[in-house]
Amino acid sequence: MTSFGTGDGELLTLTYPKPLPMRLDRWLVSQRPEQSRARIQKFIDAGYVRVNGVTGQAKTPLRQHDAVQLWMPPPEPLPYLQAEAMQLDVLYEDEHLIVINKPAGLTVHPAPGNKDGTLVNGLLHHCPDLPGIGGELRPGIVHRLDKDTTGCIVVAKSQQALVTLQSQIQRRIASRQYLAVVHGAPAGESGTITAPIGRHPIDRKKYAVVSDNSGRHACTHWQLIERLGDYSLLRFKLDTGRTHQIRVHCAHLGHPILGDATYSRCRKLPIELAGQALHAFQLGLDHPISGERLELEAPLPPIFEKLLAVLRGRS
Helix, strand or coil: CCCCCCCCCEEEEEECCCCCCEEHHHHHHHHCCCCCHHHHHHHHHCCCEEECCEECCCCCEECCCCEEEEEECCCCCCCCCCCCCCCCCEEEECCCEEEEEECCCCCCCCECCECCCCHHHHHHHHCCCCCCCCCCCCCCECCCCCCCCEEEEEEECCHHHHHHHHHHHHCCCCEEEEEEEEECCCCCCEEEEECCEEECCCCCCCEEECCCCCCECCEEEEEEEEEECCEEEEEEEECCCCCCHHHHHHHHHCCCECCCCCCCCCCCCCCCCCCCCEEEEEEEEECCCCCCEEEEECCCCHHHHHHHHHHHHHC
């Protein structure tokens, strides 16, 4: 193990400012939003964090004026992350960020058992300087879209842009809006679903609305755009970004998204769909360097347009 504070890494000295105590790992995540909580915990477990000169633990309570030293070693090597030539639908790009209109069927980043053919592989070919931004297997990734969800996704091309954009999402400065076709018609014209999301208690590959103690706060605003017979076109705006959030909240509402094989029991569809009819059509953010407001839209994919045409013809 690299000695604390030596080598090519980065040594940060921070002071805990709050009057109320907080766990060490939680506070460090808030201070280094470009790092995942899992990676911060790895740093702590490896002895890379000290509180008042003493090696800290994840649950160490911080008190006002405590001195925290965080030693961040260089980004982990990406042993199998390879650049791949890929057709990318670029909605916006400059030297700081790139916004892609992601197609259905494209996984965002590699994982064990899925080491290539992802958006990150294509981005590494398009942006050769991407490795090392954020570390691990998600270089530059600010937020994610599910494999079969289409539409706007922003990727940072510098560490400064990554930190700024992640902060905008956490502080709700960045806005993300989605369109989806759901089964049935919800009561009313609009509403808000506030229900915590966590791992499904039985099927650990799924997520579900769970109790406050075991789930994370999740808030989804919805608006009815069009009634389509036995279906509805809804618009969603997210306050939080939990895994499968819109899909889980729609199922919880009793109106699952068409084509969602994970959260819908309805297998009979008006047309054949490769996945859920969910599209991230709008992304708003402040440019991380200039501060200029960017409002970007991704056109509906052809299969979504075809679905709406079929449903409108029936209703």
